[in-house]
Amino acid sequence: MSTVTMNRRGAGTQAAPSVAAAAGSGSPTTPAASPASDPTADAALQPKVTHVVETMTMAAALNRALSDALTADDRVLIFGEDVGALGGVFRITDGLNARFGEKRCFDTPLAESGIVGTAVGMAMNGLIPVVEMQFDAFALPAFEQVVSHVAKLGNRTRGAVRMPMVIRIPFGGGIGGVEHHCDSSETYYAHTPGLTVVTPSTPQDAYSLLRAAIESPDPVVFMEPKKLYWSKGVVDTSITADLRRASVIREGSDVTLISYGPSVSVALEAAEALADEGRSVQVVDVRTLTPFDDQTVMDAVRSTGRAVVIAEAPGFVSVASEIQARVSEQCFEYLEAPVRRVTGFDTPFASPKFEHWYLPDVDRVLDAIDSLHWED
Amino acid sequence: MSPSGTRLLPRDVPVQLLDEHGSLTKDADYPTPSMERMQQAYASLINGRRINDQCNALVRQGRLAVYPSSNGQEACQVAAALALSDGDWLFPTYRDSVSVITRGVAPEDAMVLLRGDWHSGYDPHEFGVAPQATPLATQLLHAVGFAQAAAYRNEPTVVLAMCGDGATSEGDFHEAMNFAAVFKLPVVFFVQNNEFAISVPLARQTAAPSLAHKAIGYGMPGQRVDGNDVAALLSVLEEAVDRGRRGEGPTLVEAHTYRMLAHTNADDDTRYREREEVQAWADRDPLTRVRSYLRAEGLLDDKAEEAMAETAEGIAAELRAAMNADPVLNPEELFAHVYAERPATLDAQWALLQDEIERTEARA
Numbered sequence: 001m002s003t004v005t006m007n008r009r010g011a012g013t014q015a016a017p018s019v020a021a022a023a024g025s026g027s028p029t030t031p032a033a034s035p036a037s038d039p040t041a042d043a044a045l046q047p048k049v050t051h052v053v054e055t056m057t058m059a060a061a062l063n064r065a066l067s068d069a070l071t072a073d074d075r076v077l078i079f080g081e082d083v084g085a086l087g088g089v090f091r092i093t094d095g096l097n098a099r100f101g102e103k104r105c106f107d108t109p110l111a112e113s114g115i116v117g118t119a120v121g122m123a124m125n126g127l128i129p130v131v132e133m134q135f136d137a138f139a140l141p142a143f144e145q146v147v148s149h150v151a152k153l154g155n156r157t158r159g160a161v162r163m164p165m166v167i168r169i170p171f172g173g174g175i176g177g178v179e180h181h182c183d184s185s186e187t188y189y190a191h192t193p194g195l196t197v198v199t200p201s202t203p204q205d206a207y208s209l210l211r212a213a214i215e216s217p218d219p220v221v222f223m224e225p226k227k228l229y230w231s232k233g234v235v236d237t238s239i240t241a242d243l244r245r246a247s248v249i250r251e252g253s254d255v256t257l258i259s260y261g262p263s264v265s266v267a268l269e270a271a272e273a274l275a276d277e278g279r280s281v282q283v284v285d286v287r288t289l290t291p292f293d294d295q296t297v298m299d300a301v302r303s304t305g306r307a308v309v310i311a312e313a314p315g316f317v318s319v320a321s322e323i324q325a326r327v328s329e330q331c332f333e334y335l336e337a338p339v340r341r342v343t344g345f346d347t348p349f350a351s352p353k354f355e356h357w358y359l360p361d362v363d364r365v366l367d368a369i370d371s372l373h374w375e376d
Numbered sequence: 377m378s379p380s381g382t383r384l385l386p387r388d389v390p391v392q393l394l395d396e397h398g399s400l401t402k403d404a405d406y407p408t409p410s411m412e413r414m415q416q417a418y419a420s421l422i423n424g425r426r427i428n429d430q431c432n433a434l435v436r437q438g439r440l441a442v443y444p445s446s447n448g449q450e451a452c453q454v455a456a457a458l459a460l461s462d463g464d465w466l467f468p469t470y471r472d473s474v475s476v477i478t479r480g481v482a483p484e485d486a487m488v489l490l491r492g493d494w495h496s497g498y499d500p501h502e503f504g505v506a507p508q509a510t511p512l513a514t515q516l517l518h519a520v521g522f523a524q525a526a527a528y529r530n531e532p533t534v535v536l537a538m539c540g541d542g543a544t545s546e547g548d549f550h551e552a553m554n555f556a557a558v559f560k561l562p563v564v565f566f567v568q569n570n571e572f573a574i575s576v577p578l579a580r581q582t583a584a585p586s587l588a589h590k591a592i593g594y595g596m597p598g599q600r601v602d603g604n605d606v607a608a609l610l611s612v613l614e615e616a617v618d619r620g621r622r623g624e625g626p627t628l629v630e631a632h633t634y635r636m637l638a639h640t641n642a643d644d645d646t647r648y649r650e651r652e653e654v655q656a657w658a659d660r661d662p663l664t665r666v667r668s669y670l671r672a673e674g675l676l677d678d679k680a681e682e683a684m685a686e687t688a689e690g691i692a693a694e695l696r697a698a699m700n701a702d703p704v705l706n707p708e709e710l711f712a713h714v715y716a717e718r719p720a721t722l723d724a725q726w727a728l729l730q731d732e733i734e735r736t737e738a739r740a
Contacts, residue, residue, distance in 0.1 A: 077528070103528060109558055114517055114551035121521020124506070127528065129521075141547070148511050149518065156495035156507050159713040194714050217716035244719060291719030 048072075051238040059229040061203035062092045062168075065210035066130065068237065070100050073128065076214060078105040080115055080132030080168075089134055090170060090229055116142035116167060120149050123165045123219075130214060136171040137180035143188070150219045151194035163219040166210070171199075172262040172312050173359055174227030176352040182226075183349050184313035186261070189221040190289045190322075196243060197289040199223040201264035203233040205287060208241035216243055225262035243288055246296040252282030255306040255369055258297060258323055260286040263310045263360060270365040279369070289319050297323070298330045305336040306372045310360055315343030337373035383597060386588035390600040390632050393607040396660050398668025406611035411675055417454055417606045418666045418676070419684050424450035424474040425663060426688035427483055430695055431473070431490070435641045439699040441492040444471040448604075448636030451662035452568045454478050455609035459564075459617050460504070460536055467506040467519040467537040471568075475538065479505050483691055484698035493703045513543040516552035516565065523561040523620075534620040536564040536613070542573025544590065545581050553628065557594040562620030564613065565628045568603060570635035575648040591628035603633025604662040607669075634660075707733060 049068040056064070069076045078093060084107040087094030096105040108115050112133055119129035133139035139146075146167065153161050173182035190197045196218050200206040206224070213220035220243070249264070250271055257267040264285050271281035284300045286293070301307045307327050311320040324339045342360045350358035393408055395401055400408060409417070428450070431443040446453050449471075457478035460466060468475050476486045481498045488497025489508055496507035506522075509515035519537035526533035543549055544567060556563045567587050571578050584590055591598025597619075601612040609631060616627035634657040638645040645654075670676035707729060711722045718726075 109551070109554050111551040111554065113548055114520075114555050117514060117517025117548060117551065118521030118524060118555055121518035121523070122525040122528075123521075124500070124518060125522045125525035127525045144511065145514060145517065145548075149514060152495075153507070154716065155713045157500060157713075158494065158496070158709070159716070160496075160499040160501065161507070162716055196715070291715065291721050294720065 049237070051236070053234065053236045053238075055232055055234050056203055057230050057232050058200070058203045058206045058224075059090060059092055061207040061233075061235045062210055062224065063094055063096070064235070064237065065207045065214075066093060066096060067099070069130070069211060069214045070096065070104055073214075075126060075128045076104070076130060077122065077127055078130045078132070079108050079119075081108060081110050081134055083107060083132050088132060090224075090226065092168070092224070092229075093132065112139055112142035113145050116145040116150065119165050119167075120145060120153065120163065123163045124153070124161055128164045128166075128214060130166040130168065133167060133169045135177075135181045136169055136183040136185045139167070139169050139185065142167075146189065146195070146221070147192050151192045154218065155194055162217050164217050166213045166220045166222050168210075168222045168224060170226040170229075171223045172225050172227060173349055173355050174262060176355065177226075178352060179349070182355070184311070184344065186221075186223050186289055187313055187318045189223075190319050194219070195290065196220045197223065198243060198287060199225060199261035199289065200287065201225065201228065201249075201259075201261055201285050203231070203235045204239060205241065205247075205285075207235050207237060208239050209243065209287065212241045212243045223261060227262050228265065231265070241287075244291055244293055246284055246286045246288070246293040248282065248296065248300055249285045250281065250283035252280040252304065254280045254282075254304055255308065255372060256282045256284060256300045256304045257308050257310060257365070257369075258284045258286060258301075258327070259310040260289060260319070261312075263312055266360060266362060266365060267310050269362045270369070273362060273366060274369065281369075286323070292322075292326070294326060294330065298327065301327050301331045302334045305334050306369075307331070307335070308340045308342060308365065308368045308372070310342045310365055312344045312359060314346045315341050316346045318343060337371075340368040340371065342368045384592040384595070386586060386591070386598040386600045386630070390602045390630075391608045391612050392602040392605050393611060394605050394665050394669055396665055398665040398672060400669065403608075403611075406608065406615065409607050409610045411673070413458075413610060414607060414666060414670060415675060417451075417458060417610060418663075418670055419687070420454040420458065420478050421450050421606060421663050421666065422684045423688045423691055424453055424478065426692050427474055427477060427695065430692040431487065432637070432641075434487075434696070434699050440487060440490050442640045442642065443490055444640045445635075445637045446471050446474050448657065448661070449568055449570055449633045450474060451606040451609055452566075452603050452631045452633055455606055455613050456536055456538060456566055459610060459613035460534065461617075463504065463531070463533055464617070465504045465506065465519070465522055465533060465535045467515045467522070467535060468508050469512075469515065469538055469540065469543075470508050470510050471540065472508065472538050476503075476505050476508065479503050481505060483695040487695065487699060491699060491703075493705065494709075513539055513546035513548040513552070515539075516543075517548050517555070520552050520556045520559075520561055520563055523556070523563045524559060527559075527561055532621055534562040534564065534617045536566055536617065538566050538568065540573065541567060541569040541571065541578050541581055541587060542576065543567075544587050545573075550594075553590070553594040553596070553626070556626035557596045560623070560625040562623070563626040564616040564620060565626060566613065567628065567630045568633055569630050570603075570633050572635060572639070572645075572649070574639045574643060575645075577648075586630060588628055588630035594628075596626045596628060598628040598630065600630050600632065603631030604660045604665070606662060606666055633662075 083093040084097040259267040309320045428447045434440040453474035485497035519535045523535040588598035
C-alpha cells in the first residue's frame with residue numbers, strides 16, 4: 001500500500017471530525033456555527049481529502065468515498081437506518097458517525113419515505129444528503145418520493161431548485177438472502193426521467209462513481225451490487241469518474257458483452273472462458289444506466305458486430321431490453337446476428353436454494369454467444 | 377402535561393378569539409392580534425376572496441385547466457402566510473394558492489401550475505415558498521428536511537407546512553410528524569380540516585377525537601382553532617412559529633373550516649353533501665366577522681372598504697389580463713430542466729421534435 005499525503009497535517013485517517021472549510025467547496029451555505037468554517041483560518045490547514053492507492057474491498061472503497069466526501073464538503077450529510085453506531089448492515093458507513101459526529105452521520109426513525117422525503121427538503125435548502133436504503137425491496141416505501149419529487153423538482157421549477165442528493169441502494173442477489181433482500185430494482189429508477197442511475201462493478205469505480213455522484217447537481221440512485229461488496233481491487237482515490245460514461249473494460253474483436261453491476265463479473269468470466277477457446281470477447285460496463293452512454297456502447301458493438309446483454313433483473317421491459325433495443329436500432333447494419341439478452345427469469349427473485357438456477361451464469365452467457373450466427 | 381411541562385393535548389373546543397358575530401372573546405393563552413394586524417388580515421382576506429372568485433370564473437372561461445378553490449378557507453390561507461417572517465418557508469398544497477399569493481408571489485405566477493403552462497411559476501427561493509404539492513402529504517417531509525438543514529446551519533428559519541384532512545391519513549403525514557418531533561425541528565404542521573377529501577367525509581379519515589389529537593402520539597403539542605376566525609388563527613399559528621423559533625420543536629395545528637365549493641370544477645359536491653350544511657357554514661364566513669369587528673371598533677369605514685375593494689379588483693383585473701393572454705411556449709423547455717446539464721439522449725430527442733416542428737411549419 002502506498003499513501004500519498006495531500007495534506008500538510010498528515011494521514012487521512014486522522015482527519016478532524018469537524019466540518020471542512022468553505023474553501024474549495026464553493027458552498028454558499030457553510031454553517032456559521034462551525035469553528036472550522038472560520039473564513040480567517042488558513043485554508044491550507046483545514047482537513048483535506050488525502051489520496052491513497054490501496055487494495056481494498058468494494059465495501060471499503062464505498063466507505064472511503066463517503067468519508068472523503070464528508071471531509072471535502074460540509075454540505076454532505078449521511079443518514080438512514082442503522083448507519084450510525086452500527087455502521088450499516090453491510091458496514092458501508094462504518095466509523096463515520098464516530099469520526100464525523102452525530103450532525104454529519106446519523107440514524108433516523110425507521111421510515112424510508114421519511115428518509116428520502118426529508119432529504120428532498122435538505123437538498124432544497126443547500127445540503128447534499130447521501131441516504132442509505134438498507135435493501136433494494138425496502139426502498140419501495142420511498143418510491144413515491146423518488147419518482148414524484150427527487151426526480152422531478154428540478155424540472156418542475158425550471159431549474160430553480162436542484163436535487164443534489166444520492167440514494168444508496170444495495171441490490172441484486174448472489175448472497176443467499178431471503179425474499180425482499182435480493183431484488184434488482186434498477187429498471188424502476190432507470191425508467192424515471194430526471195434520475196441518474198449508477199452501479200459500479202469494481203472497488204475503483206465504487207469509489208470514483210460515488211464521489212462523482214455526490215458531486216453531481218442531479219439526484220443519483222446509486223445501486224450497490226451487494227454480492228461484490230467483498231470483492232477486492234486496487235483503488236486510487238485520485239481517479240475521478242465521468243458519471244455519464246460507459247467503459248470498455250476488456251478489449252476484444254469477436255463479440256461485445258454489455259453488462260453492469262453484479263453481472264459484470266459474469267461477463268468477464270465468460271470472456272476468460274472463451275479466450276481459452278480462441279474467441280476474442282470485448283466487455284463493456286455500462287456503469288450509468290441512465291442517462292445512457294450510447295456512444296461508447298454503440299462504438300463497441302460496431303467494432304465486433306455481435307452483442308449480448310447480461311443483467312440479473314427479470315428481462316421483460318428491463319434495462320437489458322432497452323439496451324438490446326438501442327443496439328438493434330443504432331447498429332443494425334453492423335450486426336452479424338440478433339442481439340441477445342441473458343437475464344433473470346420473469347419470476348420473483350428466487351429463494352436462496354433456488355438462486356443458482358435463477359441468476360444468469362457463465363454457461364448461459366456462453367450458450368447465448370454460441371447462438372450468434374458464427375461462420376466458423 | 378408532558379414531563380417537559382408542555383401541554384400536548386389540544387383543547388376540547390377550538391380556540392376562538394372572534395365569535396361569529398364579530399365579538400371579541402378573550403383567551404388566557406392566546407393574545408388578540410393588534411388592530412393593525414387585524415386590518416392587514418382583513419385586507420388580505422378581501423384580496424383572497426376576490427382571487428378565489430376570479431379563478432373560478434377563469435375556469436369557466438377555459439383559461440384555467442382547474443382551480444381547487446379555498447373559498448371559505450381564506451382565513452386559514454391568510455393567517456398561514458402572515459404568521460411567517462421573511463426568512464421562513466411555506467410548503468403549500470394545490471389548494472393553497474391564496475397563501476402563496478399572500479406570501480408575495482404574483483397571482484399570475486401562482487396560477488401557472490393550474491393554467492397548465494408549467495409546473496411551478498415562481499422561484500421558491502425568492503419567496504420562501506416551495507412549489508405547490510399535488511400528491512398528498514409528501515411535501516410535509518420536504519418541510520421537515522428543509523427545517524433540518526436550517527437547524528444544521530443554526531439558522532432561525534421556521535417552516536410552515538400545509539395539508540388537508542385527507543392528507544392526515546397518508547403515511548408521509550405520520551413520518552413527517554415523527555421525524556420533526558424526534559429531531560425537535562421548527563416545523564408547524566397546519567391542517568386545514570375542511571371536512572371532505574373530495575367526497576370522503578372526515579369520519580372516514582379518522583376515528584380520533586380530533587386531528588390535533590394525533591400530535592400527542594409523536595410527542596408534540598396539538599391545538600385546535602376555529603378556522604374561520606383569522607384572529608385566533610394568527611394567534612395560534614404565531615405561537616407555534618415562535619415555539620419553533622425558540623428551539624422547542626414542532627407543533628400540529630388543526631383549523632376547523634369548510635370547503636364552500638366543490639373540490640374542483642370536475643367535482644359535483646351535491647352528490648355527497650346537503651345544501652343545508654353548506655348554507656350553515658356560509659353563516660360562519662371568515663370575512664364577515666372580522667368586518668363586523670373592525671366596523672364596530674371604528675377601525676374600518678366605507679372609504680377604507682372602498683379602497684380595499686379597489687385593490688382587490690386591481691389584482692383580479694391583472695390576473696384576468698395575464699390569463700387571457702396566450703402564453704408563448706418554448707418546446708425546448710421540455711428537455712431543458714430534466715437534468716442540470718442536458719444529456720445526449722435528450723439532445724437527440726429535442727433534435728427529433730425540432731425537425732418535426734420545422735416540417736409542420738413548412739407545410740402550414
